[in-house]
Amino acid sequence: MLLESLDAQNFRNLEGKLYCGKNLNIIFGENGQGKTNWLEAIYLLATTKSFKTVRLQEAIRFGEELAIVRGSIQQSAEIRRNMQVALQGNTKTLAINNKKETIHRYLGELHTIVFNSDELEIVRGGAEARRKFLDGGIVSIYPPFVQTLADYNRVIRQKNSLLQSAQENGFSVEKTAELLEPWNEQLIALAARIYKARIRYVERLQEVLEKKLFGKEEVSIRYVSTLEGKGDLSDYAALLEERLKLRVQAELASGHSLIGTHRDDLDILFDGHDLRKYGSSGQQRSALLIIQLATLSVYHLQNHEYPLFLLDDIDAELDYRRIGQLLEFLSGKTQTFITTSKESFVERFGAGAEIFTIENGAVKTL
Amino acid sequence: MLEYSEPVAKLIDEFKRLPGVGHKSAQRLAFYILRRPEAEVENFIEALREVKEKIVFCDVCNNLTDVNPCMYCASPTRDRSMICVVEEPYNLVAIEKTRSYKGLYHILHGSLSPIRGVGPDELMLANLIPRLMPQNNEGIDVQEIIVATNPTTEGEATANYIARLLKPLGVRVTRIAMGMPVGADLEFVDEVTMDKAMTNRHDI
Numbered sequence: 181m182l183l184e185s186l187d188a189q190n191f192r193n194l195e196g197k198l199y200c201g202k203n204l205n206i207i208f209g210e211n212g213q214g215k216t217n218w219l220e221a222i223y224l225l226a227t228t229k230s231f232k233t234v235r236l237q238e239a240i241r242f243g244e245e246l247a248i249v250r251g252s253i254q255q256s257a258e259i260r261r262n263m264q265v266a267l268q269g270n271t272k273t274l275a276i277n278n279k280k281e282t283i284h285r286y287l288g289e290l291h292t293i294v295f296n297s298d299e300l301e302i303v304r305g306g307a308e309a310r311r312k313f314l315d316g317g318i319v320s321i322y323p324p325f326v327q328t329l330a331d332y333n334r335v336i337r338q339k340n341s342l343l344q345s346a347q348e349n350g351f352s353v354e355k356t357a358e359l360l361e362p363w364n365e366q367l368i369a370l371a372a373r374i375y376k377a378r379i380r381y382v383e384r385l386q387e388v389l390e391k392k393l394f395g396k397e398e399v400s401i402r403y404v405s406t407l408e409g410k411g412d413l414s415d416y417a418a419l420l421e422e423r424l425k426l427r428v429q430a431e432l433a434s435g436h437s438l439i440g441t442h443r444d445d446l447d448i449l450f451d452g453h454d455l456r457k458y459g460s461s462g463q464q465r466s467a468l469l470i471i472q473l474a475t476l477s478v479y480h481l482q483n484h485e486y487p488l489f490l491l492d493d494i495d496a497e498l499d500y501r502r503i504g505q506l507l508e509f510l511s512g513k514t515q516t517f518i519t520t521s522k523e524s525f526v527e528r529f530g531a532g533a534e535i536f537t538i539e540n541g542a543v544k545t546l
Numbered sequence: 547m548l549e550y551s552e553p554v555a556k557l558i559d560e561f562k563r564l565p566g567v568g569h570k571s572a573q574r575l576a577f578y579i580l581r582r583p584e585a586e587v588e589n590f591i592e593a594l595r596e597v598k599e600k601i602v603f604c605d606v607c608n609n610l611t612d613v614n615p616c617m618y619c620a621s622p623t624r625d626r627s628m629i630c631v632v633e634e635p636y637n638l639v640a641i642e643k644t645r646s647y648k649g650l651y652h653i654l655h656g657s658l659s660p661i662r663g664v665g666p667d668e669l670m671l672a673n674l675i676p677r678l679m680p681q682n683n684e685g686i687d688v689q690e691i692i693v694a695t696n697p698t699t700e701g702e703a704t705a706n707y708i709a710r711l712l713k714p715l716g717v718r719v720t721r722i723a724m725g726m727p728v729g730a731d732l733e734f735v736d737e738v739t740m741d742k743a744m745t746n747r748h749d750i
Contacts, residue, residue, distance in 0.1 A: 324737045324738045324740075327741075338658075338660050338661055339660070342660035345663070361706070362706035362707040362710070363703055
């Protein structure tokens, strides 16, 4: 898939139209001019969401009622589709080729992966960000996984609620265990599916991980189950069942579900060290990029095409040597959009790239 | 201070108790009632009163009925060796529309949901086990319990609970199948349902 062009009406401060290049697109401008807003518009077109806000009406230009983001997508040599997201107050209308579409049909036309400071949570935040990263990757190659995750979260919520009321009512461990059984049985089946899917996905990432893309430091990843060291993980369901039986008392005392895939994590190591504790900001960015590149490759292996890669403010903490290595890797693979405020960046990497200069949200044609 | 005079505010409050009715709908309903002729409103009141007076839970299966036991439990032609367990009376109606199920029913009036404070004691389950005894079932042995709760996590937990309760008694407990809707085009089936249907495929 290829984003051929993009334009917007009343979406933040955007004006004009991007005629996108097949490979590298550099969105250049001084800070505060609206470079990121263009990336946000691409992201909105692909996902119908914003990476900046959950309240989309904030993106409608002040004093206007209706904001529209439009893009022309080349899906294959013969097929071009016009995608459109219209925002009006709280409502959002989606259309493909000027025909209204449900979100279900709309999604899946255009895929993106974003690198920005929020995504850095994956390498320096809590385990939840990493689980979300893995689950999002799995869903992109196996959509029905969404339901497994939703069911699992629902079971955990029900179970937590049960544990809290058992605690308040002073139920015995035996009575609690009995009440937990119907929920634990589902929890075991769903957790086993999630565990298996995540293990397999991490394996696939490992297979394509460019460990040393940025030189001698090596990035490695490993899925960490909370059941590690507690028994035979190859029969996850049986082990989880056994652990759940043993831990009823502890779960009752805490009022929360203590074991399951909602407590698992992904270890990201930089030269064998925990990146979160010991990594410098530059190392964290490098590692995140290496992991995201692996996500791109796995997606490509499955779908035979690459998602769009959106990189915001990449030069803030990554030196030009690394950026050069990154762009070389991406060249001929993804359609890439990079924002930068540095002229030296454009001079160095602009050859062969499409360059857009942004002033006050508008694309300045040279 | 009340937005409306007391009787109107009271009516709006009562409408707001109904499921799915928010403040705006409740206002609309209240003003609709105010504009109708008195006789029409009397009919409405009478309908409400009658439904509360005449409709009771069937002692046997918990169905809502104006005769006790209900028409299914009292029918001489139904197959008394099978009991289908459903969450709500309207689920029974859905199964009856098939015209192919001839057994009996048992209605739980809900499903397990700790979030909503529904545990096993809140379900109408206590009168199910006695039904398995032939002396309570016109001398007929119950062979099979079909659990037709919804395919949600709550419905699954309920099914699971019932299976644990009944299996030690030696009765066969089955769960309804999940998958493709019949008569629908494959292209209109969502991927989750399709995935289930692929997993639960069978030989032909």
